[in-house]
Amino acid sequence: MLFMLVCCAGLVPVRAFAQVQVQVALPEQVSPGQPFVAKVLSDAPLGDVFVEWNGKSVPVTFKQTSEKAWQGAVLLGVPFAEKGKAVSLRLSSVSGAGYATTDYSVPLVAKQYPEQHLKVDRKYVEVAKQNLDRHKKERERIVAALARINPEQEWTLPFLRPVPGGVSSEYGLTRFFNDKPRNPHKGLDLRGAAGTPIRACADGVVVLAENHFFAGNSVYIDHGQGVVSMYFHMSKIDVKTGQKVSRGSVVGKVGSTGRVTGPHLHFGISVQGELVDPVPLLADN
Numbered sequence: 001m002l003f004m005l006v007c008c009a010g011l012v013p014v015r016a017f018a019q020v021q022v023q024v025a026l027p028e029q030v031s032p033g034q035p036f037v038a039k040v041l042s043d044a045p046l047g048d049v050f051v052e053w054n055g056k057s058v059p060v061t062f063k064q065t066s067e068k069a070w071q072g073a074v075l076l077g078v079p080f081a082e083k084g085k086a087v088s089l090r091l092s093s094v095s096g097a098g099y100a101t102t103d104y105s106v107p108l109v110a111k112q113y114p115e116q117h118l119k120v121d122r123k124y125v126e127v128a129k130q131n132l133d134r135h136k137k138e139r140e141r142i143v144a145a146l147a148r149i150n151p152e153q154e155w156t157l158p159f160l161r162p163v164p165g166g167v168s169s170e171y172g173l174t175r176f177f178n179d180k181p182r183n184p185h186k187g188l189d190l191r192g193a194a195g196t197p198i199r200a201c202a203d204g205v206v207v208l209a210e211n212h213f214f215a216g217n218s219v220y221i222d223h224g225q226g227v228v229s230m231y232f233h234m235s236k237i238d239v240k241t242g243q244k245v246s247r248g249s250v251v252g253k254v255g256s257t258g259r260v261t262g263p264h265l266h267f268g269i270s271v272q273g274e275l276v277d278p279v280p281l282l283a284d285n
Helices: 002-008 129-147
Strands: 011-013 022-025 035-042 048-053 056-059 062-066 069-077 086-095 098-107 115-118 167-169 174-177 188-191 197-199 204-212 216-222 227-234 250-253 264-271 274-276
Touching: 035 048, 048 069, 056 069, 069 264, 069 274, 129 204, 129 216, 204 227, 216 250, 227 250
Parallel strands: 115 174
Antiparallel strands: 011 022, 022 035, 035 069, 048 056, 048 086, 062 069, 086 098, 167 188, 188 264, 197 250, 204 216, 216 227, 227 264, 264 274
16 A cells, blocks of 8 residues: 555665755555655755656655654656556755755556446547547647646645545556447546535645536646646536635536446546556545
């Protein structure tokens, strides 16, 4: 589990930060599609510190936890298609003393995901050109929303489960719609009766709230440091773009809009642009 891995991992000293004692806590191993935390600890204030991961530079927000202890963390996600024996990241710092970096490697363990076969309306499989054009424009707005990075950390772990229902479709499923293969399922489907309130998993700002062809009524919330949560197929959207929300705020109602087989919530998490498995981040895990 996410928190056990982080807490059990060894603290690695950062040799490049010679003037202060800096340690990094990393998981013992990671898997494709899975999120993980990189925790940075210091015995003195640092300058601007970043974790460089998968082409992204993620700022670390530090909090003083005692007289001589500062702690910061970033949430990262292993790409779903990642292969190899290990993944790499770099800790870098810019201060009056100069620029320092230290590299790390975490073992990568393969993970198998199952298949799922669903029957849906033909218009969502044999998509008309006008709907494909609509989807393309929607994707452009989504990409723009996900590209926005608030450097401040609004999120805290664990995340709140947005609806109380159980899981109907796991993350990572290879999906077949009307026997035609589609991209893997990059989210978590949670059961819920139509009209059930959907709650924000953490503090943040709504960066997109609109109806989409495949996802139906959708809400995207930016939680800072490249972490974004997504809520799809709503019957009703109760927030607006630019609105600040708190953990537990109602953002909409469960519905069956878009490409669905019945009422449920598709809950997704994007971490540094990668759609990862939400389960390890939830409070009941």
